[in-house]
């Protein structure tokens with residue numbers, strides 16, 4: 001095993017071994033670009049060091065051999081008294097971790113060699129300044145001395161000189177500072193600053209190894225989801241100096257603008273300086289374009305190198321360079337980070353330049369970037385007062401007057417006001433208010449709380465679980481952590497992409513990409529400098545490539561129409577319980593629940609049936625020609641009944657007044673009877689259909705009659721009936737018989753032959769495990785991964801995210817909530833099992849997913865690999881699902 005690679009030996013594809021920086025330095029070296037010679041110690045060496053506490057045995061000799069070769073090439077010896085070679089020791093992991101790990105410059109300077117450097121450079125000040133920088137950096141990063149001590153000493157020297165500028169310190173001053181710095185090292189570490197250049201180098205290498213496990217590096221990796229076992233490489237590079245005078249300098253450059261993606265000259269330059277001066281902001285940089293006037297030759301060479309790099313990497317590159325006395329040196333390059341808009345623009349620009357094909361362009365963008373482009377955003381240039389930071393539950397930017405109940409939300413919005421509905425938590429009663437509001441803010445609940453799920457479904461901005469806020473719905477106000485009170489009618493702004501809550505009105509800018517999907521902005525329009533065109537072209541290619549179909553979770557015509565505009569190929573989940581809400585219907589549902597005889601029950605069902613049917617007619621019309629999967633009633637019944645406490649109080653007060661209300665009394669009885677400790681595991685889903693006679697039959701009849709009506713009207717309705725929460729095939733068989741009978745009756749009555757598929761959701765572990773049996777009675781499966789995740793993990797989807805998930809995320813038990821991104825190993829394994837078993841029983845079984853995961857980028861890739869036919873997600877996530885399905889297929 002080889003632990004050291006010369007820059008001439010590596011290449012850009014060896015990032016695992018040489019880190020990003022080392023691999024790219026090698027690549028540039030081999031392209032013939034001016035890279036200061038050097039070598040890279042591999043991540044494998046670092047792993048051994050971190051595992052065993054000492055470097056691998058052969059490393060020392062390998063480094064010596066490479067150092068010899070470097071000295072030969074440079075014609076100087078490391079730390080030589082007469083003409084020292086100096087090197088930098090820089091970290092470089094596979095993924096860039098800016099500023100997280102260590103770097104030491106000017107290794108090789110010592111009491112003995114500082115004079116040699118001064119002679120060679122013809123500049124005594126420069127030599128002493130370089131030496132003081134070495135002691136400072138080495139002292140801080142390698143020896144662990146508090147960096148403040150050096151800063152203070154330097155400040156003191158400047159004060160004594162009556163200046164604020166480093167450049168006013170002369171050689172004698174710097175020499176004194178070096179002595180002072182050496183004193184600090186001695187005081188703090190009990191040893192002298194090492195004078196042996198090789199020892200300096202080895203210690204610096206170990207410090208870089210160690211910095212992989214520094215607290216800040218670990219924290220950064222956790223946030224960025226970079227695996228902790230990659231380790232860092234170490235680059236040893238001969239020093240070039242940007243601080244040798246006005247004909248020297250250092251800078252950073254981009255081959256295009258990383259913010260917009262536009263071509264042009266982007267970067268900053270700092271004359272007579274070393275790299276860390278730029279970062280430290282000691283002096284102001286000038287725009288890169290100014291370099292042309294300062295040093296035309298270097299500027300021209302840099303421009304030509306940038307073209308070479310872009311054509312070679314076929315992507316935006318960022319660059320660090322130094323000019324030493326008019327000679328340009330490349331210190332680093334990499335494929336640069338960019339904003340979402342730039343990513344789309346650059347991808348299609350590169351296609352047009354013939355550098356990449358459309359597959360590659362599709363690969364270069366992702367769903368998270370597209371999602372970012374779809375949200376209206378707060379104008380970040382304005383200052384606003386942030387008062388809370390909750391969970392970013394449903395992205396977007398919303399401004400409005402705070403209101404604390406659904407009724408007020410509806411009333412105010414009808415009179416033209418924009419409102420934000422503020423609640424401790426929401427429940428199905430709040431639906432009207434949520435629809436009327438610009439956004440929803442709750443102080444309780446996580447990403448799968450009612451507020452979050454419903455808001456995402458509607459594409460409405462939502463911040464939930466803002467626990468710093470004390471919401472008092474009775475007094476119609478909330479109080480912030482620092483005691484500010486926001487009353488009903490006060491303006492607030494909420495950012496569902498970040499979870500931040502602001503007082504007052506923050507200006508919002510709309511998304512042209514949404515306007516394009518909505519069809520109000522033409523794809524050919526050069527809106528946003530080609531952004532819309534770029535999105536259009538990449539989406540078109542994703543649609544060509546993908547094998548997954550994309551459907552919508554939608555239960556009303558508005559959502560269905562929007563979903564269609566966004567490219568939905570049907571509805572994968574119509575949650576019929578949403579059709580049972582609203583004052584009038586709720587009363588009927590109450591009557592259904594209260595009914596204790598067939599007559600009353602049938603009467604309630606008969607009232608609900610035409611209402612349901614009318615909903616379906618609209619829905620089938622909106623999705624004409626496309627499949628619409630209608631799920632029969634799923635939620636526990638208590639969700640349709642009044643709150644137990646409120647009702648108890650009402651009944652008690654009435655009794656006290658000696659004026660009992662008969663209906664309330666019966667309701668209270670029913671509420672008590674239906675009360676469950678674990679309603680999500682209780683009387684819901686198929687179980688309702690089995691214990692409430694006629695309920696599912698009524699729904700199926702409404703579906704069938706609606707379809708027949710549409711067909712007679714010349715439409716092409718394609719309903720599918722879906723049974724939720726099945727755990728065993730026996731449940732499904734009984735319900736299936738009932739459904740088939742109803743379908744036959746409707747066919748007989750209407751004369752319209754209906755081909756309506758009957759299928760089930762797979763959302764319980766037992767269903768997944770016995771999928772082979774269940775497929776006997778189901779023509780399709782739709783994975784309900786919300787409930788499946790809940791039941792596989794034993795996590796209550798309504799509670800855990802606001803309760804202990806933060807702790808789990810911090811401890812790294814998972815990097816992302818399993819309710820957000822499918823847990824491939826657990827839940828995913830069950831999905832795969834069910835796919836295999838289901839298709840074994842019924843080869844033409846249709847397979848889809850309709851849990852929240854259907855619109856999550858990573859999960860979409862999993863569903864593609866698992867061989868599903870479609871994913872179904874909320875209308876606003878459809879473009880993201882289309883894009884990711886295309887990416888998954890290339």
Ligand code: PEP
Pocket residue numbers: 573575634763783784785786787788850851852
């Ligand atoms: C699911 O459980 O994944 C699902 C889609 O059903 P619901 O979210 O309505 O329970």
Ligand code: MG
Pocket residue numbers: 724763784786787
């Ligand atoms: Mg479910």
